[in-house]
Structures are given as C-alpha cells and as structure tokens.
Amino acid sequence: MITEQERSIFSITTSIYNWVRENLFSSPLNVLITLCVFPFAFYLFISSGDWILNKAEWDAITRNTRIFLIGQYPQSELWRIGTVAFITTNLLGISWHLKGVVFQRLSLIILVPLISVILIPPIFLDISIGLRSWFALVSMGFLLGYLLSKFQNLSTRVLLVSWSLSMIIDFILLRGIEGFGALPYVSTNEWGGLLLTFFLAIIGIMLSFPLGIFLALGRRSNLPFVKGACVIFIESIRAVPLVTLLFMTLIIVPLLLPEGWRLDRVGRAIAAITIFSGAYMAENVRGGLASVPVGQTEAAKALGLGPLLTTTLIVLPQALRNVIPAIVGQFISLFKDTSLVVIVGLLDLVGIGKAVVLGNVEYIDQQAEVYVFIAAVFWVFTFSMSYVSQIIERSLGVGDR
Amino acid sequence: MVLYRKGIPIWRDTKIISWAAQILSTILVISLLVFLISNLLNAANNRGFSLGFDFIHQEAGFPISESVVDYKESDSFLHAFYVGILNTIRVAVIGIFFATILGTLLGIARVSTNWALKNLSLVYVEIFRNIPLLVQLFFWYFIIFQSFPKVQDAISLPGGIYLSNRGIFLPNLVFSTESAITLFACGCLIILMIFSLYKITALPETYFARIKRILVYMASAITIVILVYVLTTQLQVSIDTPELGKFNFEGGLRITPEFAALLLGLTIYTASFIAEIVRAGIQSVPKGQYESAYALGLSKTETLKLIILPQALKVIIPPMINQYLNLSKNSSLAIAIGYPDAFFVGRTMINQAGRAVPIFGMVMLCYGLISLMWSVMGNLFNRKTNVGRN
Incomplete structure (x- = not known):
C-alpha cells in the first residue's frame, strides 16, 4: 500500500520530472541547448560572485560614500540633505495606506537598501558610523509617517498637496536662500553624485x-x-x-x-x-x-x-x-x-x-x-x-x- | 468674408477666436525668433565672432586619430568634418549589422521552449537595457580595452590576432584593384544566382516553368564552374599579418580601442532593445496562424516563410528602424571615449576655428539628415506593407 504521504511525494517528483522534461529536454536540440547554457550560466554566476565577494576591492566606494551620494555639497550643511531625505521617507510612510500598492512598493524599494546598509556589519561594509546613523534616522522618518497614517488617514488630495509642497520645500532647503544666515546659498555647481x-x-x-x-x-x-x-x-x-x-x-x-x-x-x-x-x-x-x-x-x-x-x-x-x-x-x-x-x-x-x-x-x-x-x-x-x-x-x- | 455673424457676440464666435489665436500665436513665435536672432547678432557684434561659413576651406590643423579616407592636418575643415561623418557612418553601419544579428538571436531565444535559454536571454535584456549606455561605454573602454597589455607583450590569439592597449590587430586581406573588381563581380553573380534559384521555387507546375527551371539550373552549374575557376586561378590575394615592429604592430588591420569599445557598447545596448522587439513581433502572430498553416498542409519552413514571417516582420520592422535611428544618434557618445565621429570632430573644430554657431549647424544638419534617411525608410516600409490599415 502507498500511504498518502508517499503519494504526495511521488506526485511532486513526477511533476518536477515532467517540468524538467518539458522545459529543458523536450527535443534533441533542447538537450544540446540546455547542456550548453547551464555550464555557461553557472560559470558566469560563480565567477561574478567570486569577483564581487573576494577579488574586488570596494574601498574606492566605501571610503567615498559621501561624495558618491552628494558630491561636493558643503559638509557643514549636511543636515539639509538629511532633512530632505527625512521628509521624503516620512511622506512615503504617510502614503503607505493610500489606495493601490504603488507607494508600498516604492517605500520598499527605498527602505530595503537603506536598512540593509545599516545592518550589514562593519567588517563587510566599511562605511562611517555617521552615515549609518543618517540612514537610520531617515528610516525612522518612514516609521514615523507610517504610525501617523495609522492614526489619521489623510485623503489623497491632502497627500498630493503635501507631496508637491515637499518638492518646493526640498528645493529651497537644498539650494538655500542668498543672504539668509541659517540657510546659506549652495550653488548647484557644488551639487553632485x-x-x-x-x-x-x-x-x-x-x-x-x-x-x-x-x-x-x-x-x-x-x-x-x-x-x-x-x-x-x-x-x-x-x-x-x-x-x-x-x-x-x-x-x-x-x-x-x-x-x-x-x-x-x-x-x-x-x-x-x-x-x-x-x-x-x-x-x-x-x-x-x-x-x-x-x-x-x-x-x-x-x-x-x-x-x-x-x-x-x-x-x-x-x-x-x-x-x-x-x-x-x-x-x-x-x-x-x-x-x-x-x-x-x-x-x-x-x-x-x-x-x-x-x-x-x-x-x-x-x-x-x-x-x-x-x-x-x-x-x-x-x-x-x-x-x-x-x-x-x-x-x-x-x-x- | 463676414467678420461677425448676427446674434453671436464677437468674443464667442469660434471663427473670430480661431483667427485671433492664429494671429496671436504667429506674432508670438515670430517675435520669439526675432528676439533670439537679434540677441545672437548683437552678441556676434559685441564679442566680435563671425557667423559665416568662410572658414571651412581653411587649414584644419588638428590630427584625427583614425579615418577611412586619407586625412592630414593641412587638409581643410570641410574635409575633417567629412572624415568625422564617415567615422559616424562606419560605426553606425557595423553596429547596426551586429546589433540586428545579436538582437534577433536573443529575441528568438526569449520565446524558446527551453527554460534555461529563455531566462538567460531575459537576464541579458534586463541587465543591458537598464544601464545607461555611457556607463557601459566607460566600462568597455576603460576596463576591457584599456587594460589589454602593452604592445610588446600583446595577447596573441590563434589566427594571427593580437590584443593590446593600442588596439586589436587582425590579419588583413590585401588584393589588387583587378582582383577587387573580380571579387565584386563574383559576388554579384552569386547573389543573382541565389535570387533566381529562389524565384523558380515559387513557380507553378507548368511546362514553361519546367523549361525555365532547367535553364536556371544549367546556368547555375556553369556559373559555379566559372566562379571556381576564377577564384582559384585569377585572384591575387595576399594575407597581411600584423608583425611586431619596434614600437607598434606593423601591417594587418588595426581596430582602435575607441572604435572597438563604441562598437561593442552600441551593439550590446541596442541588441537588448531589438531582442524585445523581435520577441513582441513573434508573439504578435496568433497561434491559430501556425495551426491553420499546418492544417492546410504547409511544411514547417513554408509556414515560417509564407505565413509567420510576413506577419511578424510587419510588426518588427518599424520599431527596428527606430532602434537603428537610436543607434545612429547614440554613436555621438563617442565623444566620451574619444572616437572621432562627426560630433567629436565638430567639437574639435569649434575649439580650433572658434565658430560655434555655424559648426553646430553643420553637426545638427548631419544628424538631422541621418534621422531623415531613417524616417523616410520607415515611411516607405509602412506604405509598402500598409501597416495599420488592416
């Protein structure tokens, strides 16, 4: 007698077998193609993985992360960029509950790299503590916005207005105002990265x-x-x-x-x-x-x-x-x-x-x-x-x- | 013309409104043009630069690193620009050739029944079309072609090919003018032969057709005999292999790193777009078309030739021509890696002659003509196949 469990294992193996036969070995030509493609793909995958993890030296990037991110933007004015990033992630968090999944996916696309950069231990990713804390702060902005949207569901129209307003505020923040002490003017020539x-x-x-x-x-x-x-x-x-x-x-x-x-x-x-x-x-x-x-x-x-x-x-x-x-x-x-x-x-x-x-x-x-x-x-x-x-x-x- | 109609106030009369809008927009555009041109003339006056084309016969005085035709520094600006245009055309034509082949293969692979091949092609497409061409060009140029060893310790490949940081050196076929003419004639004969052989396969089964067929077969046989005789005895061809000289390779065909990187980048980038076009074209033919062709008793090749390809090509060719146009325009990125195409030569001419406005006009006109050529081709194709009318 075949037990229920054995039968299900049997059906899984036959379905895998069928899939492989249909998709990889359906004809002599396909067998040949599969036998050529697999080693090639495997070689590409292994050699590029080996290069990325072992051979490549990434200090040109990790030691210059700030320059890659913002260019020659003056160091004393970094808080302005942090604020802009904070506002943006905050708004993303607030928009999380908006109809459709667009904003959720957008947030994930931005948050996943941010958080993974924070969490990778310093042995593997040699970037400064300051940058990590900046990233953490920006991610907190998202959390804050998300919590806010939990308590107060804002309408689409309000969100649209706040997104447009945030663009203007971001631009003024980044560029600064000539002759205004708190926000000194940063010429766009100094923007970079x-x-x-x-x-x-x-x-x-x-x-x-x-x-x-x-x-x-x-x-x-x-x-x-x-x-x-x-x-x-x-x-x-x-x-x-x-x-x-x-x-x-x-x-x-x-x-x-x-x-x-x-x-x-x-x-x-x-x-x-x-x-x-x-x-x-x-x-x-x-x-x-x-x-x-x-x-x-x-x-x-x-x-x-x-x-x-x-x-x-x-x-x-x-x-x-x-x-x-x-x-x-x-x-x-x-x-x-x-x-x-x-x-x-x-x-x-x-x-x-x-x-x-x-x-x-x-x-x-x-x-x-x-x-x-x-x-x-x-x-x-x-x-x-x-x-x-x-x-x-x-x-x-x-x-x- | 009646200026106003009874009962309709002037500001509501569509006729008057449209006339007013017409006149207003005309005045706006013309005054904008007048404004720009008068500023240009003012600037020319104040800063003392000329807008004329009189400089083009003067001596160019700058070197161009590679050229299809003879060029020396004492040649005129016009000739230098001509060299640049030829370089653009050279990289565009060769790039289109390779991109079409690679893209078509990848596109066919995308609809393959083999899972591995299909996904390998998908990965290729998603990687290369999502990375800016400029970054790819930098990668090929600075990392691949510049990292080849010095000429003295060039990598030697079988077949007399050498890779070095001064370029790729290949053996070159050298033949006399008469041999070139003979070769050309042979090529024409072969094409003619293939064409007539192709034509007679489509003839119906009649008495005359049989005679025609026999005649064509006989003619082909005679042609082949003549061709074999001519090609084996009459041709003076020598192979010029590159030899390591004192400082550089001598002889052979040299492909500069700039040209190689630009060609590779354009080919790989454009092929990823062409692959998607080919895939879409193949998938645009409904399955029922295959099935009915088989039901009618057509063979696999006949189905492909008579039923599938004509329908798929109708969908494929217009966007393909668009990609050819994009490739031709993208070749202007040559300036980033120093390949002397039309735009690069134009830039150098501006530095040398200081006539920014007329030279920019020439460059824009050059690209405009290339685009015009492609769009004329696209329109001719559309008219011939009535795309969108059925």
Whole structure:
C-alpha cells in the first residue's frame, strides 16, 4: 500500500520530472541547448560572485560614500540633505495606506537598501558610523509617517498637496536662500553624485511631462501655424542626439539670450534634458490622444463642456492612461540620459565615479569596481521604475475595460 | 468674408477666436525668433565672432586619430568634418549589422521552449537595457580595452590576432584593384544566382516553368564552374599579418580601442532593445496562424516563410528602424571615449576655428539628415506593407 504521504511525494517528483522534461529536454536540440547554457550560466554566476565577494576591492566606494551620494555639497550643511531625505521617507510612510500598492512598493524599494546598509556589519561594509546613523534616522522618518497614517488617514488630495509642497520645500532647503544666515546659498555647481542625478531626473520629469502634453496638444491643434511650429520643434529635436543639445544649451543658448540672462551649468543641462525628453514625450502623448475615440469629444461637447474642459477632464485622462508604459519608458530613458551630463563636465554619479578613479592614484586599479557600482545603482532604479509602472498600469486597470 | 455673424457676440464666435489665436500665436513665435536672432547678432557684434561659413576651406590643423579616407592636418575643415561623418557612418553601419544579428538571436531565444535559454536571454535584456549606455561605454573602454597589455607583450590569439592597449590587430586581406573588381563581380553573380534559384521555387507546375527551371539550373552549374575557376586561378590575394615592429604592430588591420569599445557598447545596448522587439513581433502572430498553416498542409519552413514571417516582420520592422535611428544618434557618445565621429570632430573644430554657431549647424544638419534617411525608410516600409490599415 502507498500511504498518502508517499503519494504526495511521488506526485511532486513526477511533476518536477515532467517540468524538467518539458522545459529543458523536450527535443534533441533542447538537450544540446540546455547542456550548453547551464555550464555557461553557472560559470558566469560563480565567477561574478567570486569577483564581487573576494577579488574586488570596494574601498574606492566605501571610503567615498559621501561624495558618491552628494558630491561636493558643503559638509557643514549636511543636515539639509538629511532633512530632505527625512521628509521624503516620512511622506512615503504617510502614503503607505493610500489606495493601490504603488507607494508600498516604492517605500520598499527605498527602505530595503537603506536598512540593509545599516545592518550589514562593519567588517563587510566599511562605511562611517555617521552615515549609518543618517540612514537610520531617515528610516525612522518612514516609521514615523507610517504610525501617523495609522492614526489619521489623510485623503489623497491632502497627500498630493503635501507631496508637491515637499518638492518646493526640498528645493529651497537644498539650494538655500542668498543672504539668509541659517540657510546659506549652495550653488548647484557644488551639487553632485546621486543627489545631482536625482535632481536632474526629477526636475527633468516634472518639466518635460507638461511640455510634452502642450506640444502634443499643439500638434493636434486646428490652427495651422501652431501645428506647424509644434511639428517642426518636435521633429527637429528628435532628429539630433541629446549630447548635441547639451552642448548647444552650454554654448549656443547663452548667445541667443540677452547678456545678464544666465543659467548656471546645472540649469542649462536641465534645459537640454527637458527639451529633448519633452519632444519624445509629445510623441507618446500624441499616441494616447489618437487612441481616445472621437465619440468621447463629441459626447463632452454634447454635455456642454468647452474645449478646455473637454481636453482636461475627458480626453487627457484617458489618453495618458492608455500610454502609461510609454511614458514611464520615457522617464526611464530620461533617468539613464542624465548620465550624459558628465560629457559637459557636471559631476553626477558617473562624473563622481570618473573623478574618484582618475583623481586618486590609490583607486586607479578599482575602475571596474566603481563602474560596476554605478551601473548597479542605475540598474536598481530603472528596474524599479519599470516595476512600479507595471503596478500603476494594473491598478488603473489598463486593458481591463 | 463676414467678420461677425448676427446674434453671436464677437468674443464667442469660434471663427473670430480661431483667427485671433492664429494671429496671436504667429506674432508670438515670430517675435520669439526675432528676439533670439537679434540677441545672437548683437552678441556676434559685441564679442566680435563671425557667423559665416568662410572658414571651412581653411587649414584644419588638428590630427584625427583614425579615418577611412586619407586625412592630414593641412587638409581643410570641410574635409575633417567629412572624415568625422564617415567615422559616424562606419560605426553606425557595423553596429547596426551586429546589433540586428545579436538582437534577433536573443529575441528568438526569449520565446524558446527551453527554460534555461529563455531566462538567460531575459537576464541579458534586463541587465543591458537598464544601464545607461555611457556607463557601459566607460566600462568597455576603460576596463576591457584599456587594460589589454602593452604592445610588446600583446595577447596573441590563434589566427594571427593580437590584443593590446593600442588596439586589436587582425590579419588583413590585401588584393589588387583587378582582383577587387573580380571579387565584386563574383559576388554579384552569386547573389543573382541565389535570387533566381529562389524565384523558380515559387513557380507553378507548368511546362514553361519546367523549361525555365532547367535553364536556371544549367546556368547555375556553369556559373559555379566559372566562379571556381576564377577564384582559384585569377585572384591575387595576399594575407597581411600584423608583425611586431619596434614600437607598434606593423601591417594587418588595426581596430582602435575607441572604435572597438563604441562598437561593442552600441551593439550590446541596442541588441537588448531589438531582442524585445523581435520577441513582441513573434508573439504578435496568433497561434491559430501556425495551426491553420499546418492544417492546410504547409511544411514547417513554408509556414515560417509564407505565413509567420510576413506577419511578424510587419510588426518588427518599424520599431527596428527606430532602434537603428537610436543607434545612429547614440554613436555621438563617442565623444566620451574619444572616437572621432562627426560630433567629436565638430567639437574639435569649434575649439580650433572658434565658430560655434555655424559648426553646430553643420553637426545638427548631419544628424538631422541621418534621422531623415531613417524616417523616410520607415515611411516607405509602412506604405509598402500598409501597416495599420488592416
């Protein structure tokens, strides 16, 4: 007699056996492929693991963590960055209970690396106590916000306002106010590292998104001149690489503006990134606009809505929802493209890496480690962005109607 | 034209509003342009730089590290820029070639029934498309190609290939002009032969078709005999292997580290996008299409050739052309690792001649033309296959 337990073990083994046979050894060719792929993958995995854990020397990164994170931002003003990070994690905690899992996943993506950095013992990760306590404090911000949201459930609208307000406060905090003692002015030229990368990406996204919507609406306009101007703008920007635009805003745009109208280098880089990304965004939004049936506009008109209300209340929400993947894809490439500012001499994450390697003789042998670290940082963020985009898509029910 | 209609107040009349908006926007855009251009002219006057193109025939006076055509420092700026454009085209064309092959293989692997292969390809795609191209370029250039040993102790690979920090040295085929022409003619003949052989397989079973087929077979046989004769006796080809000289390798084909890193980076990065396009294209053909093709008695190759590929290619080719355009534009990152493409040469020209505005115009025009070429190709394809009309 076969007992119940034996039968279940038997069924598990047969199902594993079936799975392996179907997915790995279903035909002679597949057997050959499997026999080639497995050793190759195994070798890659073992050798890269061996390199990361044993061979690689990570002091170029662990000894310069502060520079990688914030660049040349003055040491005496560190509390400002800590506050900004605190505000952000705090808001994330408050938003935890918001509908959908977007904020929960976002929080996890940010918190898991933070907490793991705090918890890894100093033998393995040689970073200063100060940095660890900063990270701990920032994580506490999340906990505080989470507890707050437990007691007082804030509405979406309040949260939206507080997020937008926090952006403004963050910017003022980081930049400081000229001639105000408590918050001395820190020129954006001193910003660097991950801080600058994030700054460029967030401001770029915030500016290029509305620009893209305006250009897309302009391209669909009934006024031939507006339409023509938008088409020429979009197509000529899309025709050239971002690097040329970065140099253009660096060298040519100051000549096109009257003397005295000067943007700093970071501002010029943001201008280039915004224009470039805005043109691509316009094409994405245009695709979304085209996907909204004409009946929607007609129905809105029949209900007595004017052109402005029809666009903002009826057409745009549907249009944008339809192209979320494309829009997030554009945000991801914008985030990756921020690395190009190193070519015009800004010290973003990549620029800092290059400076650390080339500036110190002791780290010249650790180039591989530095670039692998930078690649990993970029990878974590871009991959999370595409992951969050899938969640947003699901929570908005795209394709379910 | 009636300026106002009875009963409708002027500020509510859509006709008048649209005219007003039209005029207003025209004035706005034109005044913006006038504002920018007048500032430019002012700046040119005040700081004493010229906006003209008269400099392009002057001596360039800077070296370019690699070039397809002959170039020396005493050549004109125009010629230097031409060298840069050729370098851009060279890396873009070769990059597109390799990226297409690698990307297609990866895309097919993504829909493989083999779990291991499918996931290996997935890991490749997710890693390489999520890391900025610039970081990848730095990695290939500074860590791989710069870390090769000095020329004196270059790594020697079988087949006369040497890896050193001055570049990769390969044996080069050298042949005379006549041999080159002969080779070209042979190539054309082979293509013609394959094309006609392909054409006759599609002919229906008629009497004339049989005669045609026999004729083509005979012609092919004769062609092969001629080709074998020509290629074995008439060709003067020598292989030029790289030899270690006093300071560097002499002879052979040299691939500079800059070119190699740029090519590798562009290929690997773009292939990850092409893989996703190919995967989407293959998956866009419904399963029922395979099943009905088999039900109609078509063989596996016929199904693929006549049913699946035409439908999949319709979905694949437009975004593929977009990726080719992206690769061509991304080649401008050459400036980060010092490969002298159009943009890099343009930058050097600005330093040398000091004419930022016209040179930027030339660079932008160059990339604009490349983009235009790709979008014309995309449109031609769309018109030919009626994408979106069925």
